[in-house]
Amino acid sequence: MVRFTQTISRRTALLGLGSTGFASLMPAVAFGQADPLPAWTDGAAKTAILSFVTRVTTAGSPEFVRPSERIAVFDNDGTLWAEQPAYFQALFILDRLKAMAPDHPEWKDKEPFASVLKGDLHAVVAGGTKVILELVAATHAGMTVDAFDRTVRAWLQTARHPKTAKPYTQMVYQPMLELLAFFRNQGFKTFIVSGGGIEFMRAFAEEVYGVPPEQVIGSSGKLQFELRDGVPVIVKLPDINFIDDKEAKPVGIQQHIGRRPIAAFGNSDGDLAMLQWTAAGPGARLPVYIHHTDNVREWAYDRNSKIGRLDKGLDEAAAKRWTIVSMKDDWKRIFPFEP
Amino acid sequence: MVRFTQTISRRTALLGLGSTGFASLMPAVAFGQADPLPAWTDGAAKTAILSFVTRVTTAGSPEFVRPSERIAVFDNDGTLWAEQPAYFQALFILDRLKAMAPDHPEWKDKEPFASVLKGDLHAVVAGGTKVILELVAATHAGMTVDAFDRTVRAWLQTARHPKTAKPYTQMVYQPMLELLAFFRNQGFKTFIVSGGGIEFMRAFAEEVYGVPPEQVIGSSGKLQFELRDGVPVIVKLPDINFIDDKEAKPVGIQQHIGRRPIAAFGNSDGDLAMLQWTAAGPGARLPVYIHHTDNVREWAYDRNSKIGRLDKGLDEAAAKRWTIVSMKDDWKRIFPFEP
Numbered sequence: 043m044v045r046f047t048q049t050i051s052r053r054t055a056l057l058g059l060g061s062t063g064f065a066s067l068m069p070a071v072a073f074g075q076a077d078p079l080p081a082w083t084d085g086a087a088k089t090a091i092l093s094f095v096t097r098v099t100t101a102g103s104p105e106f107v108r109p110s111e112r113i114a115v116f117d118n119d120g121t122l123w124a125e126q127p128a129y130f131q132a133l134f135i136l137d138r139l140k141a142m143a144p145d146h147p148e149w150k151d152k153e154p155f156a157s158v159l160k161g162d163l164h165a166v167v168a169g170g171t172k173v174i175l176e177l178v179a180a181t182h183a184g185m186t187v188d189a190f191d192r193t194v195r196a197w198l199q200t201a202r203h204p205k206t207a208k209p210y211t212q213m214v215y216q217p218m219l220e221l222l223a224f225f226r227n228q229g230f231k232t233f234i235v236s237g238g239g240i241e242f243m244r245a246f247a248e249e250v251y252g253v254p255p256e257q258v259i260g261s262s263g264k265l266q267f268e269l270r271d272g273v274p275v276i277v278k279l280p281d282i283n284f285i286d287d288k289e290a291k292p293v294g295i296q297q298h299i300g301r302r303p304i305a306a307f308g309n310s311d312g313d314l315a316m317l318q319w320t321a322a323g324p325g326a327r328l329p330v331y332i333h334h335t336d337n338v339r340e341w342a343y344d345r346n347s348k349i350g351r352l353d354k355g356l357d358e359a360a361a362k363r364w365t366i367v368s369m370k371d372d373w374k375r376i377f378p379f380e381p
Numbered sequence: 382m383v384r385f386t387q388t389i390s391r392r393t394a395l396l397g398l399g400s401t402g403f404a405s406l407m408p409a410v411a412f413g414q415a416d417p418l419p420a421w422t423d424g425a426a427k428t429a430i431l432s433f434v435t436r437v438t439t440a441g442s443p444e445f446v447r448p449s450e451r452i453a454v455f456d457n458d459g460t461l462w463a464e465q466p467a468y469f470q471a472l473f474i475l476d477r478l479k480a481m482a483p484d485h486p487e488w489k490d491k492e493p494f495a496s497v498l499k500g501d502l503h504a505v506v507a508g509g510t511k512v513i514l515e516l517v518a519a520t521h522a523g524m525t526v527d528a529f530d531r532t533v534r535a536w537l538q539t540a541r542h543p544k545t546a547k548p549y550t551q552m553v554y555q556p557m558l559e560l561l562a563f564f565r566n567q568g569f570k571t572f573i574v575s576g577g578g579i580e581f582m583r584a585f586a587e588e589v590y591g592v593p594p595e596q597v598i599g600s601s602g603k604l605q606f607e608l609r610d611g612v613p614v615i616v617k618l619p620d621i622n623f624i625d626d627k628e629a630k631p632v633g634i635q636q637h638i639g640r641r642p643i644a645a646f647g648n649s650d651g652d653l654a655m656l657q658w659t660a661a662g663p664g665a666r667l668p669v670y671i672h673h674t675d676n677v678r679e680w681a682y683d684r685n686s687k688i689g690r691l692d693k694g695l696d697e698a699a700a701k702r703w704t705i706v707s708m709k710d711d712w713k714r715i716f717p718f719e720p
Contacts, residue, residue, distance in 0.1 A: 300594030
């Protein structure tokens with residue numbers, strides 16, 4: 043990580059901020075006198091974020107951006123909440139499969155169901171978003187979107203993370219919660235752009251992140267409107283509609299937002315195209331990678347991980363001098379439940 | 382129209398508003414003392430709209446809706462702007478085809494291009510959204526979304542409506558502009574949900590309607606992210622992605638918004654499913670049809686029109702006592718350029 047923070051420090055120096063850049067920026071961005079990002083250490087990453095926000099929100103600044111164009115996008119798994127030992131949605135599917143298995147004896151001899159029911163998550167992890175969506179289809183086709191929403195909410199109430207025994211909605215990153223609120227306070231619209239299922243994320247995004255359903259972009263299955271006994275319902279179909287990963291992320295952004303973001307946060311190679319798209323626009327830009335470097339408080343993984351692999355992205359971020367947040371060094375606190 | 386307005390008056394009476402309902406509601410909904418809907422006559426439609434807004438925005442009301450759930454959706458063609466003598470986007474395509482024809486000699490012998498180039502709009506009108514999107518694909522595949530946006534904006538600057546000679550962005554309905562602003566002032570988020578092309582509408586929706594790109598839902602082609610000489614671009618592909626019409630409108634709403642609207646405005650059978658979906662939710666609901674009844678100031682058409690046919694919807698609105706706005710009777714002014 044040394045080489046990246048050096049790179050960023052050099053850039054900070056070029057901007058004339060020097061090593062005390064953070065302190066000198068505070069008056070311009072603070073609301074009241076409080077530090078808007080208390081869980082962040084006063085390092086290069088925090089300085090880069092505060093500098094960017096100051097520049098795009100200061101009237102008369104050459105880099106000023108009008109509020110309607112202040113679009114910030116955030117990956118979810120590994121960026122806003124944890125993704126180990128498996129994507130949380132995969133654990134949800136596992137629980138759904140187990141609950142439904144008595145009515146589906148055929149699953150015992152059919153992959154990937156058989157492996158998953160034996161508790162073998164490798165099949166899911168190795169298959170990535172595609173296998174997850176196949177399992178979603180198998181378990182939820184025919185369900186109305188309202189019923190699916192209730193199922194996810196009920197699961198989030200009772201399910202616990204296998205390592206921390208906390209509800210999954212507490213496995214979110216405190217510094218990122220602060221960042222979401224800070225951006226919104228500065229006139230940004232915050233969007234989630236994730237490979238996770240769009241309906242799955244919408245079940246908690248507003249309550250947990252303050253991001254309303256219409257600002258959640260994700261993978262999705264096809265839907266169908268129908269009248270059931272004269273009552274209109276929207277039903278989940280087994281077919282995949284959109285997988286919001288890699289090069290599809292800028293496409294999902296264009297389809298849903300129709301405007302290029304000026305800030306983007308991700309943690310894996312799956313976010314690289316989204317960061318490239320964000321970075322390549324005119325004016326001030328803030329492409330940020332969250333780097334999982336803390337194997338004590340969270341998990342440490344990057345180039346060789348099956349979940350959230352960050353390899354090409356790490357090289358490109360270094361080459362292009364994007365901000366890289368080291369969870370170990372840049373975050374005082376990772377989860378809200380820490381003391 | 383008599384039978385529908387009678388139906389509405391009966392409903393108004395049931396709500397205890399009586400014939401002076403409008404006046405008695407004014408203090409609760411007005412901001413300042415001004416009438417928020419000056420282009421609307423003080424009739425049953427205006428009363429129903431103001432009553433609805435009062436009920437869902439008054440704290441402590443049994444029908445109060447928190448701001449984040451105040452979602453209002455609006456069809457575009459025939460609901461927010463005119464759609465005669467053809468969908469304006471079809472006229473845009475016609476101009477594009479003409480401009481590109483010298484480079485495409487093969488179009489002279491190929492339908493629907495040949496008919497369109499001869500100025501025969503019937504092929505487009507009869508084919509509806511699907512043919513329009515095919516023509517869009519033929520004329521715009523390979524173009525970046527940025528270039529397409531510039532093309533639409535340039536066309537809107539110079540093109541004129543064949544009957545009024547006004548720019549198309551002035552062929553919008555003054556009462557609906559007031560309604561959009563009024564809803565937003567009352568804490569609603571306003572969305573466009575239209576069969577029109579999503580990128581086409583986004584080129585003017587923010588400036589003309591105050592609806593930002595991320596709140597525009599429409600038909601779309603597939604997109605692709607690619608690096609051109611190392612520069613990230615999003616390119617329009619020839620394949621259709623989504624046709625936002627009829628039963629697909631509630632699907633588009635679910636995909637983009639993820640929340641059921643409480644108010645919906647349309648003008649054709651293509652909007653019926655959207656109005657059904659909106660009307661069937663719990664609590665106060667406002668499904669509204671705009672009925673084209675004014676053959677002097679605008680156009681009069683419904684059950685037998687090829688454009689914007691309103692047949693099944695008219696019957697269902699009567700049966701379910703939805704609000705029907707008669708453009709002739711309920712609107713003092715139709716276009717902003719009228720005296």
